[in-house]
Amino acid sequence: MTSKIRQLLLFTLFGALCACGGGGGGGGGGDSTSTTTPPTTPPVSNQPPTAVFSVNLSEGFAPLSVSFDASASSDIDGTLTSYSWDFGDGSAAASGQLTSHVYLTPGAYTATLRVTDDDGATASSSRMLRATGVTVSGEVQILSSSAVDADVNDRLTTAVSNNTFTTAQRLGNPVLLGGFVNLPGTGPTDANGTPITLGNLFASGDDADVYAISLSGNELILLSIAEADADLDLALYDAQGNFLDASMSLQSTESLVVNTPGDYFIEVFPASAFTNIAGASNYVLSVGQNLGTSSRQDISRVSDPFIGGELLLSSASESAVSAAHGLQTRSRAGKTLLTRISRDWPGTVSARREARAEFARELATRADRGMSRDQRSKYRTLLTLKQLRRDKRVSVAEVNALRFAHRIPDDQFYGLQWHYPAISLPAAWDITTGAPAPGEDEIIVAVVDTGVLLDHPDLRNQLVPGYDFISDPARARDGDGIDPNPNDEGDLAFAGSSSFHGTHVAGTIAAQSDNGEGVAGVAWNARLMPLRALGVDGGSSFDVIQAVRYAAGLPNDSGTLPGQPADIINLSLGSSFFSASEQNLYDQVRSLGIIVVASAGNESSSSASYPSGYQGVLSVSALDINNALAPYSNFGASIDVAAPGGYNITDQNGDGIGDGVISTLADDSNPTSIQFGYAALSGTSMAAPHVAGVAALMKSVHPGLTPEEFTLALLAGELTDDIGPPGRDNSFGNGRINAQKSVLAALGLASGSGSDPGPILGASTSALNFGVLATQQTLEVRNLGTGTLVIDQVASSEPWLTSQPISVDANALGSYAVNVNRTGLDDGSYSGTLTFLPADSAVNSVSIAVVMQVSTANVEANAGLHYIILVNEAGETVGIPGVQAVDAGRYEFSLPDIPPGEYRLFAGSDMDDDAFLCDSGEACGAYRTLDAPETIVVDPAVATEISGLNLVSEFRTVITTPAGATASAATSNGIRVFKPQPTPQPVREPKQR
């Protein structure tokens, strides 16, 4: 139904109600309530006719079938020659003394009879009929920490300015807030690209949202920007309004960390016109405890360690670019220039004058707020960096960063890679990331698979030459048999996207990492040798053998050998057939000192898959996010070790992505272009490369590591955490691979000290977040090293934080319960530390960061004006949407007159006023859940009222990238809602900065 039709119906309904008062017709039968109008222009000698009709019923559930009878109409001095019926619902007119009509949709209708006599005089009579529908009701619930920006663009809200420190909007802590900002004259557009001008803020703009908040210290302030083509920034001020920090990237998220308790102002603002980026977007601002798991995307904060005023630049048009942006070359390193912002800044950019003025305004507002000279310089540098990165002539633009040792890579999606902390990789990265020891060869991991997308941005710098060993051109999809190009040409025989399986596997082993982009790999300073053996419909044993021979430096059909054989070969592939010749090959490869890792198979079976079932090949089973055997994973006597393979169907960590393994991937469903990206897959294919990557880390600290040494250490439990039954078992083999233990074991072997690193205390987690409700969680402490380790004491930093052993051994190692007690505590965020202290002071202690919040009733929770709509199977909204403001943290709704049908129920806000609910950054929910909306059957024969439809609506953060793609945990498609006409524009106070 179009909006015009809907408006017409509304108008008709309104008109009918006005015309007929509140009566609306009684029961069925009778003709006494019809209204009759005077006859028209009767001839002097003619008596007018009388129009009277009766109906069998005047009210009932739609579809309402009504019989009309005009037999009581008459003409005193003649005869009636015609009867004309207008049913009032837009349907075609009918004729005849008797007729019937079905009102399909609920509503109030005015039916009119017009009769004409034999002299041409007419008379008419009307009566109101009502087709009713089912009432659907329930409640939209929101998180207790929800809040909404006081001035959003939704035309049905009243905008209350929060643009200045004096009008700052007070927030609780923690908080999840939805908001909207825009530059004047910018905002959403309709399907034709025409700006929607009816919103509160379109004309005036909303160039800042300022929030006042009390922080307890150690908070992470995270801004998620909904619109890919908008650029919003985030700034922090102290209680006096003095500038502290700003996050100013071109990314879809900005973040700041606050370590000191106190009162602060947070400002969200559209980036200035200086950067020439449209500034209108929804956003989600979250403030909560910083658990250190949020990934950083780039150097983007004024407080980040870089040199103010200096920029690294690479461009084919160095001189022109430098002049345009007011940069002066100071030094050169290859193609990279070290430039300094000159007195000519901001250069000769086309809108130089405007840019100067804009920047002056931009900088002045903040410099006046206590910005130091260094902060001002770095602020200007970050602004210039944005401008450079939008200059198409510039291939590289970066700040001149100060480098420090690190252990957590800053890759964009690292925070989603739960499977790395699960195997203690961050601790291992403190020691090595796979780079060879000085004077040693690079560590090379061969990936025998579907090939690798050689141009994938997170892989292209990680590769050594490989080969395509697919001998069947039809299977290869590249027009020939074996060839030197191992690029993955896809493996799908029909429409859709190829698997790009080898690309995913390769990314897990050694994706380019700590580069602010994409994902991290296990051993990101190792190198990948892409070898293609699988194509359309899989591959043949022969082709796999050829690839393995090449990787090992053995003669093969290519007639060539690699410059350096692989150190490790990963085989995330298999079949059920044993081959003696293949066993011989893997014996030979192992004798060359090459470690071969293979996936155990996904048949949930104890049957061996090959090559993982061959002697000398490490067989890897898959773990889910809970460290349980994944439901698909093979098991049995051949399993050597377990590693995360994930399970994409669940989202137990609530990050909006299935709990698979996140790695490099692509989509070629559009035949004209391939889209590089990242995604979660699950399988033992994903588990094996974790082990291959760990083997590469081990090899980097112990270049002489042999397969035999690896196996002996594995059997000794030196590379794994023993999960499942004690000792080796058929599900996990010798346990879950532990990268830190493995690297330490390799160091021990390298130093000739055997594999005895001594006692090392480790815990299953480094942080616990109890949120608002949880009171108890568990953790596990173990001796990750060798020898004896006894826990002497567990010390708590706070009286509300306690622990007690649940299941521990004689050395007090095992499971502990951690408890928090909120009794007597005021509202706010609390943090503490639990420290496990070994009896031997020479052994490391382990500290667990604990955070929790105390919050009273959710009376202040508010997720903004909500629209509640029913969507039919065709995706169309049905009935009039419920429009509901919050009341004590909840939204009760009742949708009347819903016609029979099957629907899904959605609720959400429309902060940007584009008439689509559930856009990125807006609150959104569905009955029962957004991920699996349930069909609601409306049938008045079954129930005339459906109540208790309760659902949860929450602000959904999104993951987007600078270029604009969106991948959301929630629906990223908006749901259309037809909004009423705008109310008069509220009076807004003038902007003050």
Add this chain to the structure above:
Amino acid sequence: MSKHSRIPTLLRWLIVIPLCLSYLIGCDRGLELAATEVLNNTNCKGAEEGLRKVSYADVARLRGSTLLSMTGSAGTAEPSTAAGKTQLLLFAVSQGRQPTPGYFFTLKDARLKDGVAELQLNWQTPDAESVQAQVITYPCIVIGVEAGEFRDVRALDQDGELLGEVRI
């Protein structure tokens, strides 16, 4: 009637009888329904095993890429409610989780038999002797069928095994 004149009569019967049989078989096969593959995907996250009626919004969800992208516009399109599309009834068929790639459906035929819309599919599995990547897949097919005189729909594989049935 001479002996020679009887031969054409026999020939006529030999022609007529098979034609009648084929007619009868044709009746048993039912009337052809206009049907098309709307989606054929190897990674239909959330697809329930069996046959079910779905909406275009469901199709978008089944097709929905989980790619965390660096370029392009995945996931930003508005829901498809274009006129004309609503004329098709959509049915998704899935066999649930599969251990490797190489499993997929193709639409073979769609017929109206005894008031039931019958979707005949080919369920392809990987060559048993091939080597396969060990990644979990969720193949599914979504078939669009023009509305007709039927309330029940069932899907069968090439061996006549029931894949699922649904009343609309």
